[in-house]
Amino acid sequence: MSGLICFLSDFGLHDGYVGVVKGVILSIDPVARIVDLSHAVPPQDVRSGAFLLMASVPYFPRGTVYLAVVDPGVGGQRRAIAIETGGYRFVGPDNGLFGWALLRLVRGAELALEPDGDRLRLGEGASAVSLSRPRFWRPEVSATFHGRDVFGPVAAHLSRGVALDELGERIEAIRTLPFPRPVEVEGQTKGEILYVDRFGNLITNLEGSALPPDATIRIGDRAIAGLSPHFQQDVDLIALIGSSGLLEIAVPSGSAAARLGVAVGAIVSVSPAPSGPGPLSLEAIG
Amino acid sequence: MSGLICFLSDFGLHDGYVGVVKGVILSIDPVARIVDLSHAVPPQDVRSGAFLLMASVPYFPRGTVYLAVVDPGVGGQRRAIAIETGGYRFVGPDNGLFGWALLRLVRGAELALEPDGDRLRLGEGASAVSLSRPRFWRPEVSATFHGRDVFGPVAAHLSRGVALDELGERIEAIRTLPFPRPVEVEGQTKGEILYVDRFGNLITNLEGSALPPDATIRIGDRAIAGLSPHFQQDVDLIALIGSSGLLEIAVPSGSAAARLGVAVGAIVSVSPAPSGPGPLSLEAIG
Amino acid sequence: MSGLICFLSDFGLHDGYVGVVKGVILSIDPVARIVDLSHAVPPQDVRSGAFLLMASVPYFPRGTVYLAVVDPGVGGQRRAIAIETGGYRFVGPDNGLFGWALLRLVRGAELALEPDGDRLRLGEGASAVSLSRPRFWRPEVSATFHGRDVFGPVAAHLSRGVALDELGERIEAIRTLPFPRPVEVEGQTKGEILYVDRFGNLITNLEGSALPPDATIRIGDRAIAGLSPHFQQDVDLIALIGSSGLLEIAVPSGSAAARLGVAVGAIVSVSPAPSGPGPLSLEAIG
Numbered sequence: 001m002s003g004l005i006c007f008l009s010d011f012g013l014h015d016g017y018v019g020v021v022k023g024v025i026l027s028i029d030p031v032a033r034i035v036d037l038s039h040a041v042p043p044q045d046v047r048s049g050a051f052l053l054m055a056s057v058p059y060f061p062r063g064t065v066y067l068a069v070v071d072p073g074v075g076g077q078r079r080a081i082a083i084e085t086g087g088y089r090f091v092g093p094d095n096g097l098f099g100w101a102l103l104r105l106v107r108g109a110e111l112a113l114e115p116d117g118d119r120l121r122l123g124e125g126a127s128a129v130s131l132s133r134p135r136f137w138r139p140e141v142s143a144t145f146h147g148r149d150v151f152g153p154v155a156a157h158l159s160r161g162v163a164l165d166e167l168g169e170r171i172e173a174i175r176t177l178p179f180p181r182p183v184e185v186e187g188q189t190k191g192e193i194l195y196v197d198r199f200g201n202l203i204t205n206l207e208g209s210a211l212p213p214d215a216t217i218r219i220g221d222r223a224i225a226g227l228s229p230h231f232q233q234d235v236d237l238i239a240l241i242g243s244s245g246l247l248e249i250a251v252p253s254g255s256a257a258a259r260l261g262v263a264v265g266a267i268v269s270v271s272p273a274p275s276g277p278g279p280l281s282l283e284a285i286g
Numbered sequence: 287m288s289g290l291i292c293f294l295s296d297f298g299l300h301d302g303y304v305g306v307v308k309g310v311i312l313s314i315d316p317v318a319r320i321v322d323l324s325h326a327v328p329p330q331d332v333r334s335g336a337f338l339l340m341a342s343v344p345y346f347p348r349g350t351v352y353l354a355v356v357d358p359g360v361g362g363q364r365r366a367i368a369i370e371t372g373g374y375r376f377v378g379p380d381n382g383l384f385g386w387a388l389l390r391l392v393r394g395a396e397l398a399l400e401p402d403g404d405r406l407r408l409g410e411g412a413s414a415v416s417l418s419r420p421r422f423w424r425p426e427v428s429a430t431f432h433g434r435d436v437f438g439p440v441a442a443h444l445s446r447g448v449a450l451d452e453l454g455e456r457i458e459a460i461r462t463l464p465f466p467r468p469v470e471v472e473g474q475t476k477g478e479i480l481y482v483d484r485f486g487n488l489i490t491n492l493e494g495s496a497l498p499p500d501a502t503i504r505i506g507d508r509a510i511a512g513l514s515p516h517f518q519q520d521v522d523l524i525a526l527i528g529s530s531g532l533l534e535i536a537v538p539s540g541s542a543a544a545r546l547g548v549a550v551g552a553i554v555s556v557s558p559a560p561s562g563p564g565p566l567s568l569e570a571i572g
Numbered sequence: 573m574s575g576l577i578c579f580l581s582d583f584g585l586h587d588g589y590v591g592v593v594k595g596v597i598l599s600i601d602p603v604a605r606i607v608d609l610s611h612a613v614p615p616q617d618v619r620s621g622a623f624l625l626m627a628s629v630p631y632f633p634r635g636t637v638y639l640a641v642v643d644p645g646v647g648g649q650r651r652a653i654a655i656e657t658g659g660y661r662f663v664g665p666d667n668g669l670f671g672w673a674l675l676r677l678v679r680g681a682e683l684a685l686e687p688d689g690d691r692l693r694l695g696e697g698a699s700a701v702s703l704s705r706p707r708f709w710r711p712e713v714s715a716t717f718h719g720r721d722v723f724g725p726v727a728a729h730l731s732r733g734v735a736l737d738e739l740g741e742r743i744e745a746i747r748t749l750p751f752p753r754p755v756e757v758e759g760q761t762k763g764e765i766l767y768v769d770r771f772g773n774l775i776t777n778l779e780g781s782a783l784p785p786d787a788t789i790r791i792g793d794r795a796i797a798g799l800s801p802h803f804q805q806d807v808d809l810i811a812l813i814g815s816s817g818l819l820e821i822a823v824p825s826g827s828a829a830a831r832l833g834v835a836v837g838a839i840v841s842v843s844p845a846p847s848g849p850g851p852l853s854l855e856a857i858g
Contacts, residue, residue, distance in 0.1 A: 004598060006591065012484040013299070013585070016338040019292065019323035023346035026290060026321070030347070035598070037591035043485055044539060052588040059720065060595035061602070072539070075516025143516040145529030148345065198584040199615055230647025230715040243717030253616060253644070298770040299585070302624040305578065305609035309632035312576060312607070316633070329771055330825060358825070361802025429802040431815030434631065 005034045005155050006060050008049060008068040009147060010041040017145070021067075021152040024138065028156035035060075044072035046096050047264070050177055051195045051203075053090075054100035055244045062087030067147075067155040068097050075143035080150055081174060084164045085126035091155045093146070094130075099176020102126065117178040122171075132168035180205050189270045194246070196264060200255025201248050204268045208241030214273040219249055220260055226273070291320045291441050292346050294335060294354040295433060296327040303431070307353075307438040310424065314442035321346075330358035332382050333550070336463055337481045337489075339376075340386035341530045348373030353433075353441040354383050361429035366436055367460060370450045371412035377441045379432070380416075385462020388412065403464040408457075418454035466491050475556045480532070482550060486541025487534050490554045494527030500559040505535055506546055512559070577606045577727050578632055580621060580640040581719060582613040589717070593639075593724040596710065600728035607632075616644035618668050619836070622749055623767045623775075625662075626672035627816045634659030639719075639727040640669050647715035652722055653746060656736045657698035663727045665718070666702075671748020674698065689750040694743075704740035752777050760843045765836050766818070772827025773820050776840045780813030786845040791821055792832055798845070 005025065011017040018039050025032055037056055041049045049070035057066075071078075071093040079094040086105050090098045099120050106126060122128055131150060134141070136157045141149040154167060182191040182205055191206040202219070208227075217224040217239040228238040231252050237259065242248035249268065251259050260266075291311065297303040304325050311318055323342055327335045335356035343352075357364075357379040365380040372391050376384045385406050392412065408414055417436060420427070422443050427435040440453060468477040468491055477492040488505070494513075503510040503525040514524040517538050523545065528534035535554065537545050546552075577597065583589040590611050597604055609628055613621045621642035629638075643650075643665040651666040658677050662670045671692050678698065686693055694700055703722060706713070708729050713721040726739060754763040754777055763778040774791070780799075789796040789811040800810040803824050809831065814820035821840065823831050832838075 004602075006595065008588075013322075014324060014326040015481075015483040016294075016324045016342050017483075019321055020342050020345045022321045023292065023342065023350070026319070027345070027347040030290075033598070035591055035594045036585075038586060038588045040586040056588050056592050056595065059592045059599070061599040064595070072517075142527075142529045144526065148529065195587075197587040197589075231644075240716065241714075243714045243720065245714075299608075300610060300612040301767075301769040302580075302610045302628050303769075305607055306628050306631045308607045309578065309628065309636070312605070313631070313633040316576075358803075428813075428815045428817075430812065434815065 003029070003032055003159055004061065004064045005032050005159055006037050006056070006064050006066050007034055007039075007155075008037040008041065008052060008066070008070070009039045010043050010045065010049070010070045011039050011147065013039055017147070021069075021147050024148055024152045025067075025156040025159075028153055029160045032156060032159045041070050044070060046070050046072070047177055048195065049097050050100045053098065054104050055195075057088065057101045057105055060088075064088055065155050065158045066090045066092075066098075066101070067151055068092040069147040069151055070097055071095065071146060074146050079171075080131040080146065080154075081128055081171065082131060082154060082158065082164055082167050083122075083126065083128040083174065085122075089155075089158050089164065091131075091151050091158065093151075094175050096175045096177040098174065100179055102174075103176075103179065118175060119173045120176040121173045127164060128171050128174055129164055129168040130171050133166070136162070136167055182206055185269075187271060191247070191268050191270070193262060193264050193266045193268065196257045199250075200257040200259075201242065201250045202256050202260075202262065202266075202268075203242055203244065204247045204249070206247040206268065206270060208245050208247050211241070211247060211270060212272060215270045216273060217247070217249065218269045218271070219266065220262060222260065224249070289315070289318055289445055290347065290350045291318050291445055292323050292342070292350050292352050293320055293325075293441075294323040294327065294338060294352070294356070295325045296329050296331065296335070296356045297325050297433065299325055303433070307355075307433050310434055310438045311353075311442040311445075314439055315446045318442060318445045327356050330356060332356050332358070333463055334481065335383050336386045339384065340390050341481075343374065343387045343391055346374075350374055351441050351444045352376045352378075352384075352387070353437055354378040355433040355437055356383055357381065357432060360432050365457075366417040366432065366440075367414055367457065368417060368440060368444065368450055368453050369408075369412065369414040369460065371408075375441075375444050375450065377417075377437050377444065379437075380461050382461045382463040384460065386465055388460075389462075389465065404461060405459045406462040407459045413450060414457050414460055415450055415454040416457050419452070422448070422453055468492055471555075473557060477533070477554050477556070479548060479550050479552045479554065482543045485536075486543040486545075487528065487536045488542050488546075488548065488552075488554075489528055489530065490533045490535070492533040492554065492556060494531050494533050497527070497533060497556060498558060501556045502559060503533070503535065504555045504557070505552065506548060508546065510535070575601070575604055575731055576633065576636045577604050577731055578609050578628070578636050578638050579606055579611075579727075580609040580613065580624060580638070580642070581611045582615050582617065582621070582642045583611050583719065585611055589719070593641075593719050596720055596724045597639075597728040597731075600725055601732045604728060604731045613642050616642060618642050618644070619749055620767065621669050622672045625670065626676050627767075629660065629673045629677055632660075636660055637727050637730045638662045638664075638670075638673075639723055640664040641719040641723055642669055643667065643718060646718050651743075652703040652718065652726075653700055653743065654703060654726060654730065654736055654739050655694075655698065655700040655746065657694075661727075661730050661736065663703075663723050663730065665723075666747050668747045668749040670746065672751055674746075675748075675751065686745065690747060691745045692748040693745045699736060700743050700746055701736055701740040702743050705738070708734070708739055754778055757841075760841045762839060762841045763819070764840060765834060765838045768829045768836060771822070772829040772831075773814065773822045774828050774832075774834065774838075774840075775814055775816065776819045776821070778819040778840065778842060780817050780819050783813070783819060783842060784844060787842045788845060789819070789821065790841045790843070791838065792834060794832065796821070 369376040655662040
């Protein structure tokens with residue numbers, strides 16, 4: 001247990017909502033340390049929240065409690081949940097926010113996607129509960145701010161050492177967003193843009209380690225020849241393996257999103273170098 | 287004493303001003319924990335600062351020191367003050383920033399507004415001092431950055447355990463902004479927009495607990511029939527009791543401020559349901 | 573040693589990069605306290621980063637580790653360095669980011685600019701190393717995120733008490749940006765705008781303590797007569813000694829940058845009051 005709470009939300013930093021949640025947490029666990037992951041998730045954009053959790057989770061110490069609130073269904077029928085796996089805990093709405101982070105953490109070994117792809121069945125080594133015990137919440141729960149009234153307090157209790165099973169009843173599966181897997185089509189790998197960062201870098205769903213360095217990357221009507229080792233390139237558009245291990249498309253000292261006019265979901269395809277491996281290829285043909 | 291400092295300002299997060307104040311605080315009290323409430327108060331907008339303090343104060347633990355710096359009069363004649371009530375301390379300029387939070391904390395019981403409405407007389411259980419002892423400040427005080435040179439150091443000394451009365455001479459009253467109380471006019475309650483949050487939700491001065499659920503809410507040329515239980519509604523404009531307990535007007539997944547073209551100060555009126563309570567009403571007429 | 577890490581970057585607060593670096597730091601030093609200086613440095617703007625470090629450094633306690641990452645050359649040939657002087661440590665890329673802060677800290681006494689002005693030779697009381705020992709880094713170092721993989725971990729090890737010389741080989745000089753010194757031309761002092769803050773205040777390279785209070789300050793086609801004591805002035809444009817001790821040009825309750833249409837690098841000149849010091853001057857002439 002680290003006493004560390006990693007906090008993600010779409011609350012923004014303008015209106016004091018984030019500070020109020022921290023006040024509530026520190027009222028319950030005065031020694032908790034709270035690290036902000038981001039509070040600039042676009043309002044109600046569960047997909048961006050799921051990406052940021054997935055991208056960050058290997059870098060926080062075991063014992064960390066993830067408090068994540070991107071919650072378009074607040075006050076409605078969606079469940080409130082807490083999850084534990086691999087020494088990490090997660091607290092938030094059951095709307096798909098945590099699926100990608102869990103899949104990355106356990107590398108698919110102990111979790112299973114259900115056939116329809118939007119439910120994640122928890123196997124050995126992972127457990128989840130539906131938050132149903134009001135004694136771990138604020139005495140009055142508003143209809144619109146469960147970050148303050150339910151999730152923040154539960155995260156603080158977990159940080160203090162309360163066990164997951166005290167918080168509610170076990171559940172077998174949680175919701176996830178379908179993760180867009182790359183597909184192979186006629187010798188090409190087709191992926192898509194998962195996330196656009198503040199610099200305008202386009203982060204794809206294509207694992208960098210699987211790509212040949214001399215591949216041709218296509219997006220829109222542009223083709224990029226080969227992977228660059230870093231951002232310092234004297235060309236207007238590059239492809240490189242980004243810090244998350246995924247293929248990124250970038251404009252050195254500029255915004256690829258603006259230059260190309262693309263957004264999340266745009267198709268990116270990768271094919272072997274046009275000339276192939278040369279002599280070796282001819283031999284193979286022979 | 288919690289060693290917790292809750293920090294509000296209009297400094298923004300761009301220029302390092304907030305970080306510098308924290309460096310000064312931690313030079314004086316190395317174990318202080320500092321929570322940011324907001325640093326995005328519009329420059330010199332004391333009213334927005336007063337609202338955010340009022341909205342947050344019940345959620346921080348007793349012992350918290352509020353450091354609040356929205357200070358258009360810095361370097362001029364306005365006093366620098368510290369206040370203590372209910373286990374909370376407040377440090378900042380005497381320009382009205384703290385009045386609404388104090389009124390909420392003590393529920394009017396021990397404080398009194400003076401006749402002209404912009405002075406708050408401190409009664410039993412509340413005390414304030416004018417900051418006049420330079421030994422609790424930085425050795426050199428600039429004309430433009432009292433957050434760094436006066437208020438931050440004083441907050442750190444309070445956090446370390448220095449008593450209020452060591453900081454300066456007692457004062458009897460502090461400045462407040464007049465709180466816009468709703469008024470009753472011909473069977474309607476007329477209030478106004480107090481604050482617009484980042485989502486464009488319009489937060490009014492009307493206590494939610496006093497409103498009949500089937501009331502008609504009017505703003506501009508729009509009428510909203512009844513209160514919604516939460517944001518998940520398939521209509522373009524809703525009224526609901528927000529997380530601060532006040533009536534809010536919202537556009538689900540959108541901005542009510544943009545949709546209606548209104549801002550702080552716009553009038554909101556509430557009247558009983560148009561058809562009245564039905565049979566009972568007829569009986570009453572009979 | 574304070575266990576305090578002051579963190580500056582151009583990462584922004586949107587994408588979780590700052591949070592991830594903190595997760596890495598707290599994995600290595602679980603009791604480190606991290607204060608954000610700014611993460612809104614314009615992307616790759618080393619000069620703004622250098623200014624903010626210079627402006628903040630006297631306000632953090634000795635023992636502070638400065639982690640600063642504005643790193644257009646990441647993945648290329650620039651060195652990664654750590655510096656120690658006056659009880660402070662600095663970690664980041666060797667691209668000029670730290671030069672102005674060091675010059676301010678040691679007041680020129682023990683450091684020397686090399687003739688071409690972009691190298692700072694470290695003298696007695698200051699030392700620096702080139703980061704060359706991967707055991708203080710993350711096991712896998714990406715090409716694009718040394719804040720997470722190199723600089724953050726090294727800052728955490730310094731915070732834990734690792735000595736500078738364990739991190740790599742001593743180096744004799746680091747890069748700096750040439751600091752624009754004011755020049756004297758025909759009785760005028762000519763300086764320039766160093767930084768524009770979020771309020772639109774124009775911060776110059778002119779030391780306030782050297783200026784006569786009745787000086788005339790010129791920028792563009794505007795002339796300002798004399799220094800104002802603070803921001804509360806009923807005129808449209810003022811000059812004053814700002815919180816960093818430097819001459820600033822400001823519009824009370826407005827933006828001088830927008831009003832004048834100027835940016836970093838614009839020339840500001842100061843001349844004695846047009847009428848001279850009056851009677852005393854006449855006597856002197858007599």
